[in-house]
Each structure stands twice: as C-alpha cells, then as structure tokens.
Amino acid sequence: MPAPRLTEVTTVACLFFIFLVPLAAAGLALMNVGLGRSRSAGHMMMASLSALAVAALAYFVCGFSWQGFIGSPAHLLNISGKSWNWIAAEPFFFRKFSFDGSPGSVAALFQIFCVGFAALIPLGSGADRWRLRASCLSTGILAALTYPLFAHWVWGGGWLAQLGVIYGIGRGFLDVGGAGSIQVLGGLTALAVTWILGPRRGKYSADGMAPAIPGHNTVLVLFGCVLALVGWIGLNSAGAILFAGSELSGAALIAINTMLAASASALTAAFITKIRFGKPDASLTANGWVGGLVASSASCAFVSPAEAVVIGSIAGAIVIFSIDWLELRMEVDDPGGSVSVHAVGGIWGLLALGVFGQFQRPVLNVAGDSLPAAINGIATGQWLAQLIGVATLVGFVLPLTYGVNRLLNRFYPFRVSVEGERQGMDLHELGAGAYPEFVTHTDEFLPR
Amino acid sequence: MKAVGFLMLLAGWFLVLAAIVLFASPSLRAAFVLAGIGVETLGLVLVFRSHLIPREEKK
Numbered sequence: 001m002p003a004p005r006l007t008e009v010t011t012v013a014c015l016f017f018i019f020l021v022p023l024a025a026a027g028l029a030l031m032n033v034g035l036g037r038s039r040s041a042g043h044m045m046m047a048s049l050s051a052l053a054v055a056a057l058a059y060f061v062c063g064f065s066w067q068g069f070i071g072s073p074a075h076l077l078n079i080s081g082k083s084w085n086w087i088a089a090e091p092f093f094f095r096k097f098s099f100d101g102s103p104g105s106v107a108a109l110f111q112i113f114c115v116g117f118a119a120l121i122p123l124g125s126g127a128d129r130w131r132l133r134a135s136c137l138s139t140g141i142l143a144a145l146t147y148p149l150f151a152h153w154v155w156g157g158g159w160l161a162q163l164g165v166i167y168g169i170g171r172g173f174l175d176v177g178g179a180g181s182i183q184v185l186g187g188l189t190a191l192a193v194t195w196i197l198g199p200r201r202g203k204y205s206a207d208g209m210a211p212a213i214p215g216h217n218t219v220l221v222l223f224g225c226v227l228a229l230v231g232w233i234g235l236n237s238a239g240a241i242l243f244a245g246s247e248l249s250g251a252a253l254i255a256i257n258t259m260l261a262a263s264a265s266a267l268t269a270a271f272i273t274k275i276r277f278g279k280p281d282a283s284l285t286a287n288g289w290v291g292g293l294v295a296s297s298a299s300c301a302f303v304s305p306a307e308a309v310v311i312g313s314i315a316g317a318i319v320i321f322s323i324d325w326l327e328l329r330m331e332v333d334d335p336g337g338s339v340s341v342h343a344v345g346g347i348w349g350l351l352a353l354g355v356f357g358q359f360q361r362p363v364l365n366v367a368g369d370s371l372p373a374a375i376n377g378i379a380t381g382q383w384l385a386q387l388i389g390v391a392t393l394v395g396f397v398l399p400l401t402y403g404v405n406r407l408l409n410r411f412y413p414f415r416v417s418v419e420g421e422r423q424g425m426d427l428h429e430l431g432a433g434a435y436p437e438f439v440t441h442t443d444e445f446l447p448r
Numbered sequence: 449m450k451a452v453g454f455l456m457l458l459a460g461w462f463l464v465l466a467a468i469v470l471f472a473s474p475s476l477r478a479a480f481v482l483a484g485i486g487v488e489t490l491g492l493v494l495v496f497r498s499h500l501i502p503r504e505e506k507k
Binding site (some may be wrong): 079080082163167169195198199204206330331332380381384387388390391392394395396398399402403 | 454457458460461462464468469470474477478481482484485488491492496499500501503504
C-alpha cells in the first residue's frame, strides 16, 4: 500500500513545523505549574519532564509499532466482507524503519512529540496529589497503548479514517491537528485520573461549598499561553500536511485560523468572566485561549477565518461553563482545567469540522490504493463521521483509560498520603521546594 | 452504578459500530448512530453521578 509522497521543500517545511511542537508542550507544562499550588510547583515541572521522557521511550518501544503510518502494514479485521484496519503491524523499537525523509519517518518524529504532549494533559488534573512514579506508570500506558491505538484509527489509515472509503461516510473521521487523538484522549485520561485520585483535601466541604484554590503564578500561566500558540501553529500545520495531504501553501490559512480561534476564545472567556465576576479572570481567560487552540486543531485546514472566529468564540463559552459545571456540580477537582479545555474543547472542535468544514481538494487520509475512491467517492455526511469519532472517544477510549488506570492504582496507589499532601509535593516527593528563598505557607509544618 | 455506567458507554459504542456495518441507508445509519450516542450520554450521566462525593466524606 503506497504512502503519500512529500516533495523535498514540503519535507523541510514540515520538519520546521514539527520542531515548533515541543513549545506547545512547554507552554502546557508552564500552565500546569502556574495553576497549581506553590508547594507543588517543582514537582509539577519534574512530572512534566518525566512524562515527556517516559512517553518518548514507551512510544519508541512499542507505541509506534501499533500506530504506524498511512500505508504501513496493519492487522485487518473482516466484518461483513469489508476490511477494518484496526492496528498497525510495524516491528518494535523502530526496527526496519528507514529515516530517509519519507513521510513515515517524518510522522514518527512528529508523533514522538505529540504523544508527550498528550501525556502532559492529565498532569494538570492530578496536580497537588498525584505521585510522581504513579504518573510515570500511567504515562507509559498512555504512550504504549491508548494513544497509539486511537491515533492509528485516525492518522494511521485505520478504520475511522476509512469510513469515507469503505462506507461513504464523508471523508472519514478527520482530525488534522490532533483535537481528538491528542487533546480529547488526554482530556479523557485526565477525567479518569481525577475520578481515581479524588479531590484535593479541603476542596469540598460538608456544607456544600467548593472554595476556589487559586493558581500560584498567573505570569507563568499567561506566558505558557503564548508558547502554546507557537507550538500549536506547528502542530496544526505539520498534522495537516502529514495526515490530510494539505499543500504547503495552506500553512498560512492554518496559522491564521489557529490564531483567530485562540483570540476569539480568550476574549469570549474574558468577557464572560467580566460579566459574571465583575473583572476578567486571568486563569479562566488562559483556559479559554487554550480551549480555542484545541478547538482549532481539527478544522484549521478546512474552514475560513470567519468560521474559525465562530468556532473559537463558542469554544471559549463552552470551556468556561464546563469548568464551572464540572467543579461545582459534578465535583471534579481539576486544578488545570484539563478536562474542560482539552476534552470538551476538543469534542467541540471535532464536531465543528462536521458543521463548518469545506473541502476544496481531496483529503489524503487513507492509503494510496484507496485514494481514487476517496477522491471520487460521495463525500456527504462528514458530520456523521465526526460524530462516530467522538462516540468512539467517549464510548471506548474513556472506559479503556479508566479501567487501565484503575488497575494501576490498585497495584501502585496514585494518591499521595495525607501528610504528603499537607506538606506539599515538592518537599514530600523531591525533598526540596521550588522557591526555597521564599517562606510560604509557614503553618504547613505545624502539628494540627 | 459506576460499572453500569461504563457498560452503557461501551454498549453505546457497539450500537454505533453496528449501525455502520448493518445499515446502508444514510438516514437509518444516522438514526442508530444518534441512538448509540444517546446510550453513551446516559452512561456518562451515571458515571458522573457515581463519582459524586458522599456527604460524610467531604472535609
């Protein structure tokens, strides 16, 4: 099965975009640090670095072999005479894989950053109480199993991508920048982790109150937003070229749409918080900004700038109300807003592609021998393909990631001890605070 | 309640898969996919409710 080809110029440009992606991870890590408590700041950064490292190694060992790339060998399942491509069959450890600038090798580089990025998302929801080793174990499972499986279905020419070719449902499930494969998957893992960990001590009181526990450094959070923007432009552009066959000339539209969606989302969030609280809330505005970036990921190559503004505006409103609803009504204690920003924002982005997507040229998200069918096939029903992808994330990925993390939690408890939580993760797990020159929380070490 | 919720999530997804395989008519297929998503939504409500913190454990 021939894979799509890239010209030399496109390959170089794609590599440039891919090298921007770690900035998105850096931005997210800074946001998670800033939105948590000061006594766990060093721990959060350490956990972020560890997650990136574990994810890269787990992905190298077996993740990529199960994800593969469009046109790579795969296991097929015959259902009613149709072949469902459900998992790749590449050898482990990148063996028999030539790093010659082929689309597959460029995709492997892109994916090793993407899987690390996805692994950072749950850290925000487990802030201040998730043990370092437990988070590394959970990351290993995400990078070796959950992420490759779903990413193969979407980006490896799997059954979700083939919905258009096999069953004539739109162009198959589309997600050029990873709104589903990275963001929703990471956000649903964050939800599972939050449920398993339970809320931070003192978050919910018996009288029904849920006092806000504000982040300790707004500057880090807002700087993280700017870094994330740069990384996201690379993420969306590289993804569109590699997994949808977009032309290099489309990169300008992708960058503009990414910027506009984030801007509209952040301003909507600021406006809503101004109306509700009297002043714009910086951390919620930051969450709105990232929510817009997340929502832009699925459709950035297929919508006009005006539509990107609409998608971003709606994302900003959805993220803010979702944060409130999850925290106050559903008692989900998510310090980084990971579930709302990444899972809810990502689901909206995926559905928005079905509503607003315009396709001027063929989308090359399946293997070469299927391309004529993809090009000539009936392309109505994109909204249905997007719905099926979202249903797969909620109906399959969430139970899978919850079950696996719950099993891990049984053998190696995720949550730090009561004493450790009171002392702070920095001192308890790392033996040193992130800000040793500042005396903070002087009552922390007094007997109670 | 938690286990039932997760089973309903999976059941909804299987309904979606069955709709893709069994129905050729776009409207029937869409109807069953929406039905599957409805089942998933019910499952999600159950899972969320099962994770609410009991009053005596709030501190």
